[in-house]
Amino acid sequence: MSASPPDPGTASGASPAPATRPAVLSLAIREKAALYAAYMPFLKNGGIFVPTQKPYRIGDEIYLILSLMDDTNKYPIAGKVVWITPAGAHNNKAQGIGVHFPDDEAGQRTRARIEEILGAALRSSRATHTL
Numbered sequence: 001m002s003a004s005p006p007d008p009g010t011a012s013g014a015s016p017a018p019a020t021r022p023a024v025l026s027l028a029i030r031e032k033a034a035l036y037a038a039y040m041p042f043l044k045n046g047g048i049f050v051p052t053q054k055p056y057r058i059g060d061e062i063y064l065i066l067s068l069m070d071d072t073n074k075y076p077i078a079g080k081v082v083w084i085t086p087a088g089a090h091n092n093k094a095q096g097i098g099v100h101f102p103d104d105e106a107g108q109r110t111r112a113r114i115e116e117i118l119g120a121a122l123r124s125s126r127a128t129h130t131l
Contacts, residue, residue, distance in 0.1 A: 022061035022078065025050055025099075029068055036121050039114050040083070043100050046111035047082060051096040056081045062099050066110065068117060075110040078102055 027050050029035045040047035048066065056062070058081055066075040083098025101107035115122060 022063045023054070023056070024063045024065070025052065026065040027051075027067070029066070031069065032117065032121065035068065035114060036118055039118065039122075040098050040100075041115070041122060043082065043098075045101040045103050045107050046114065047079065047098050047100040048077075048114075049083070049085075049094075049096055049098050051094050053087070053095055056084060056097050058082065058084065062097070064099055068113060071113065071117075073113075075113065076106060077110055078104075079107070 027038075027048065029038060038049040040049060048064070050062075050064065060081040062077075062079050062081055064077040064079060066077060068075065077099065079099040079101055081097045082100040085093050085096055085098075087095045089095065101111055
């Protein structure tokens, strides 16, 4: 009887690690000023800052359910962490993560809706959660 060699994709023939599922977060923005502070227009597809104390790393996949003020629609976003503001950050910035919107219909729809709500405020120089 001969033993089969271990699968080259695993260590010592152990089962491969299960794929991790994206973290699910929800964010409800109720005021235009809060939306302005959280929106990240400098990202290619747009993005949003999500206050959280949970630890994340750049590149982590996030599933975000976003609610915008009086809009009855929920905006589901399958994005990636591209920004991290740690606890105790300079200038008392809120702890959290920046989630980059995907280059798909949902991401484009969310970005368009946010920019429609913000309108001329996008050109403001007021401070935000990120820059």
